[in-house]
Amino acid sequence: MMDWAYLFEISLTGIASGGLYALAALAFVMVYKATRVVNIAIGEMLMAGAYLFFTFAAMWSLPLWLAIPAAVLASGLLGAVIERTMIRPLLGEPPISAFMVTVGLGSVLVGLVEMVWSADQRRLPDFMPSKPIMVGDAFLAPKVFWGAVIAAVFIAAVLLVFRYWRGGVALRATASDQGAAYSVGINVPRVFSLAWVVSAMLAAVSGIIVGSIGGISSSMGVFGLSVLVVVIVGGLDSVLGALVAGVLVGLVEALAGAYLGGEYKLLATFIVLVAILMARPYGLFGTREIERL
Amino acid sequence: MRIGTFKETYVADAALFDSRTQHVWLGIAAVLLVAFPFVASDYWLYLACLIAINVASSTGLNILTGYTGLVSLGQAAFMGLGAYTVAILQARWGTPLLLNLLAGGFVAMVGGMVVGIPSLRVKGLYLAIVTIAASFIAHFLFANFSITGGTTGLSMQPGQLFGAVLDTSFRLYWLIVPVTVLMLLGAANLFRTRIGRAFIAIRDRDISAEVLGIPLLQYKLLSFGLSSFYAGVAGGLWAYFFRVVTPESFPLSLSIFFLAAIIVGGMGSILGGVLGAVFMTLVPEVLKLIVDLLPGGTNLTVFLSPVRLVIFGALIIGFLVFEPLGLAEMWRRTRRFFHLWPFRN
Numbered sequence: 001m002m003d004w005a006y007l008f009e010i011s012l013t014g015i016a017s018g019g020l021y022a023l024a025a026l027a028f029v030m031v032y033k034a035t036r037v038v039n040i041a042i043g044e045m046l047m048a049g050a051y052l053f054f055t056f057a058a059m060w061s062l063p064l065w066l067a068i069p070a071a072v073l074a075s076g077l078l079g080a081v082i083e084r085t086m087i088r089p090l091l092g093e094p095p096i097s098a099f100m101v102t103v104g105l106g107s108v109l110v111g112l113v114e115m116v117w118s119a120d121q122r123r124l125p126d127f128m129p130s131k132p133i134m135v136g137d138a139f140l141a142p143k144v145f146w147g148a149v150i151a152a153v154f155i156a157a158v159l160l161v162f163r164y165w166r167g168g169v170a171l172r173a174t175a176s177d178q179g180a181a182y183s184v185g186i187n188v189p190r191v192f193s194l195a196w197v198v199s200a201m202l203a204a205v206s207g208i209i210v211g212s213i214g215g216i217s218s219s220m221g222v223f224g225l226s227v228l229v230v231v232i233v234g235g236l237d238s239v240l241g242a243l244v245a246g247v248l249v250g251l252v253e254a255l256a257g258a259y260l261g262g263e264y265k266l267l268a269t270f271i272v273l274v275a276i277l278m279a280r281p282y283g284l285f286g287t288r289e290i291e292r293l
Numbered sequence: 294m295r296i297g298t299f300k301e302t303y304v305a306d307a308a309l310f311d312s313r314t315q316h317v318w319l320g321i322a323a324v325l326l327v328a329f330p331f332v333a334s335d336y337w338l339y340l341a342c343l344i345a346i347n348v349a350s351s352t353g354l355n356i357l358t359g360y361t362g363l364v365s366l367g368q369a370a371f372m373g374l375g376a377y378t379v380a381i382l383q384a385r386w387g388t389p390l391l392l393n394l395l396a397g398g399f400v401a402m403v404g405g406m407v408v409g410i411p412s413l414r415v416k417g418l419y420l421a422i423v424t425i426a427a428s429f430i431a432h433f434l435f436a437n438f439s440i441t442g443g444t445t446g447l448s449m450q451p452g453q454l455f456g457a458v459l460d461t462s463f464r465l466y467w468l469i470v471p472v473t474v475l476m477l478l479g480a481a482n483l484f485r486t487r488i489g490r491a492f493i494a495i496r497d498r499d500i501s502a503e504v505l506g507i508p509l510l511q512y513k514l515l516s517f518g519l520s521s522f523y524a525g526v527a528g529g530l531w532a533y534f535f536r537v538v539t540p541e542s543f544p545l546s547l548s549i550f551f552l553a554a555i556i557v558g559g560m561g562s563i564l565g566g567v568l569g570a571v572f573m574t575l576v577p578e579v580l581k582l583i584v585d586l587l588p589g590g591t592n593l594t595v596f597l598s599p600v601r602l603v604i605f606g607a608l609i610i611g612f613l614v615f616e617p618l619g620l621a622e623m624w625r626r627t628r629r630f631f632h633l634w635p636f637r638n
Binding site: 109 | 423425500501553556599605606609610617
């Protein structure tokens with residue numbers, strides 16, 4: 001006999017953590033849409049944001065309202081530096097080059113974090129309410145719940161901003177056709193920078209949330225693997241896909257973790273990934289590229 | 294002065310090693326390889342074996358990624374398949390060594406072809422992610438099957454070849470290096486055949502290759518298979534070398550290491566795979582040496598592993614940004630300089 005209440009509880013947790021995946025996936029999709037760079041170091045950028053927050057909040061003991069924006073801004077700066085020094089020189093090279101550069105970037109970031117903060121697990125200062133959340137009879141860990149809420153707020157904000165703000169319009173224009181965007185006077189290189197800065201900031205936000213739920217360590221980049229699955233399942237260049245797939249993967253991971261055991265989590269997500277790719281090679285909502293000779 | 298080429302026969306034109314100078318240098322290299330174990334210390338022999346194993350595996354990856362253009366982050370998983378096959382055969386049934394190696398290669402080959410099946414539908418970076426999936430699934434299988442010994446893995450007896458027990462680096466050298474050299478020659482020759490040419494055509498533009506009559510799925514699978522065969526044999530050698538195989542022996546980072554090796558060395562060049570593997574294997578050792586030489590060395594060893602990570606990443610980034618064709622291109626430039634000397638390149 002199945003325990004429906006338990007299933008409900010697990011599903012809720014899964015959907016909530018899926019919100020976090022969606023936020024990180026949004027950071028990924030932003031960069032991919034604008035610059036066609038698959039940023040495999042997304043998990044490491046998350047980690048960098050979380051560690052910056054840790055530095056500001058726990059080591060320099062800044063107040064939270066200052067530490068969080070500072071960490072986000074510093075991450076944005078990091079994003080700009082990455083774009084300028086590593087991605088810009090590779091414009092026009094095959095996509096695989098930029099992909100590999102982000103592989104190297106991930107390694108550098110992990111190494112730097114271990115050098116500066118050591119590889120030990122750290123705890124981020126608590127800033128979310130700790131009252132348990134009850135949905136009907138189901139219990140939801142408060143941090144997970146509030147994390148999902150923050151993620152949802154950010155996702156909504158980003159979507160609105162990029163719907164109505166000029167920079168957002170420029171970004172979407174660049175995403176759909178670089179040449180045309182250039183010819184109507186959009187500064188495409190600026191848009192590239194913008195995409196990386198915004199992406200790094202979003203990654204920092206989700207890094208701070210993820211870190212305050214599960215603690216931070218130099219192996220936080222593993223989170224990035226799940227994010228990678230999310231964006232691939234959703235389709236690399238689809239915002240909607242990132243949201244749907246985020247929830248889907250969160251759900252699958254939670255169910256696999258609860259019913260099969262922790263070691264099945266990543267396995268289950270990757271099996272979902274392969275299954276979906278076999279059926280839809282460009283992900284659920286990805287643009288199907290038409291190839292001509 | 295040695296300028297250009299002057300070929301008088303088709304045979305000369307199609308030769309793998311085309312010039313006299315090249316023959317002489319290859320001869321010298323062969324003599325050095327044979328003489329090396331008699332003069333080198335144990336540490337250097339250990340390194341030489343490790344390098345040879347890495348060379349074999351990265352050459353395999355080079356066939357797939359450098360020549361066929363299919364990016365794979367699963368090379369370590371295929372190595373693991375080979376290593377486990379060899380370990381199981383050796384530990385359970387004690388079958389002959391060369392047979393085990395071949396079996397390891399073929400099991401990995403089958404694994405690689407299974408992973409390659411999506412390669413017709415799924416392209417480019419999507420495919421790279423599918424191979425990450427493959428390596429996680431492989432890791433899961435290694436860790437959860439009883440025949441692979443679970444998380445503790447398998448340990449095995451030293452292998453035997455022609456009655457000699459391969460229990461020292463010196464003896465293993467005579468197994469590992471010749472096998473690697475054979476595989477290198479095989480790879481170099483592959484690209485003078487129909488199959489290798491088809492791979493290159495697929496890399497350059499797969500649709501036009503298909504129009505030209507190259508069955509894509511078949512050749513992509515073949516490329517996956519060959520590359521995994523190399524990985525499997527390398528994994529088998531690895532198993533004989535370390536004699537313990539655990540699920541943690543072949544992490545995703547090892548796949549990244551091989552990809553980095555062919556990038557640093559130069560994609561789509563046999564020499565590049567070799568140079569890259571040698572270089573990437575030696576970097577951590579050189580780092581260790583430098584740390585030992587620095588004053589206060591013991592305090593710095595804490596920093597060794599993060600520094601290694603940073604340098605590893607910086608090498609990938611640096612080569613891609615400044616020298617996308619890798620060490621092989623540097624080598625070619627040097628060679629051209631001597632060919633054209635005293636004229637400027």
